[in-house]
Amino acid sequence: MPHDHASASATEGLLVRWSTPYDILLGRLIRRTDDPLLDLADVGAGDDVLDLGTGPGFLARAAASRVGVSGSAVGLDAAPEMIDRAQERASREGSKATFVNAGAQDMPFADASFDVVVSRLVMHHLPGGVKSRAIKEAFRVLRPGGRLVIADLATHSWVELLHDVLGQGRARASEESNPLADLATSAGFTHVSTDAIGILRTISGRKPTDD
Numbered sequence: 387m388p389h390d391h392a393s394a395s396a397t398e399g400l401l402v403r404w405s406t407p408y409d410i411l412l413g414r415l416i417r418r419t420d421d422p423l424l425d426l427a428d429v430g431a432g433d434d435v436l437d438l439g440t441g442p443g444f445l446a447r448a449a450a451s452r453v454g455v456s457g458s459a460v461g462l463d464a465a466p467e468m469i470d471r472a473q474e475r476a477s478r479e480g481s482k483a484t485f486v487n488a489g490a491q492d493m494p495f496a497d498a499s500f501d502v503v504v505s506r507l508v509m510h511h512l513p514g515g516v517k518s519r520a521i522k523e524a525f526r527v528l529r530p531g532g533r534l535v536i537a538d539l540a541t542h543s544w545v546e547l548l549h550d551v552l553g554q555g556r557a558r559a560s561e562e563s564n565p566l567a568d569l570a571t572s573a574g575f576t577h578v579s580t581d582a583i584g585i586l587r588t589i590s591g592r593k594p595t596d597d
Contacts, residue, residue: 416444416506416507417444417448418584419506419537419583419584419586420444420445420448421448422583423445423504423506423535423537423583423588424445424448424449424452424504426535426581426583426588426590427502427504427533427534427535427590428502428533429449429452429453429502429504430452430453431452431453431454431456431457432453432454432456432457433449433452433453433457433501433502434453434457434458434459434460434499434500434501434502435449435450435453435457435458435459435460435500435501435502435503435504436460436461436462436493436495436499436500436502436503436504436524436527437449437459437460437461437462437504437505437506438462438490438503438504438505438508438520438524439462439463439464439490439505439506439507439508439511440461440462440463440468440469440472440485441463441468441472441507442468442471442472442475443461443468443471443472443473443475443476443481443483443485445461445504445506446459446460446461446472446476446483446485447459447472447475447476447479447481447483449483449502449504450476450481450482450483451481458482458484459482459483459484460483460484460485460486460500461483461484461485461486462485462486462487462488462490462493463485463486463487463488464487464488464489464490465487466487469485469486469487472485473485490505490508490512490516490519490520490523491512491516491519491520491523492519492523493523493526493527495527496527497526497527498527498528498529498530498532499527499529500527500528500529500532501528501529501532501533502528502532502533502534502535503524503527503528503532503533503534503535504534504535504536504537505524505535505536505537506536506537506538506586507537507538507539507586508536508538509536509538509566510538510539517566517569518569518572518573521534521536521566521569521570521573521575522573524573525573525574525575525593528593529593530593530594530595530596531592531593531594531595532592532593533590533591533592533593534570534575534589534590534591534592534593535588535589535590536566536570536588536589536590537583537586537587537588537589538566538586538587539585539586539587566589567579567580567589570589570591571591574593574594575591575592575593576591576592576593576594577590577591577592578590578591579591
């Protein structure tokens with residue numbers, strides 16, 4: 387399982403590259419959901435965790451503090467600026483989290499590499515086809531019995547406005563017909579359920595065991 391800074395594959399969808407402003411302006415608010423999300427994913431000692439769309443690495447570093455010496459926490463992001471920021475913060479804090487620069491739709495990990503895949507505030511950046519492939523990739527890299535938790539906004543109106551103001555393009559998730567729960571079920575996840583953590587809406591699922 388590669389844990390190095392790698393080159394990203396061709397990426398589809400919106401890339402958020404403004405890593406320092408994102409970290410400084412939004413970090414405190416976003417990090418309030420670290421523990422609730424990791425609790426929902428039942429992350430504990432010995433787990434191998436993938437944070438899909440890690441950004442500045444908040445959730446990956448929080449996961450690393452839970453999994454202990456026998457587990458691992460890897461953050462993946464398609465924006466090299468985010469990976470650089472995440473690695474810098476991890477080094478400064480002495481975190482064992484590691485980071486990989488790659489797209490969600492083509493993850494550079496072997497099958498059955500992780501116990502948990504988590505993702506926060508990422509899916510609204512991805513067009514429908516890429517979103518579907520990302521969830522299928524999450525299924526592939528999870529071990530049998532592995533857990534998936536995706537958290538995103540219930541409404542994307544302010545996200546669309548922010549992207550327009552920044553000249554980054556517009557998130558189109560609100561125009562798509564397939565909700566994340568349906569995509570997770572189509573990918574093969576079972577026990578798919580929805581919940582809420584503050585303004586975030588969550589989708590949870592489990593990869594079936596072999597027996």
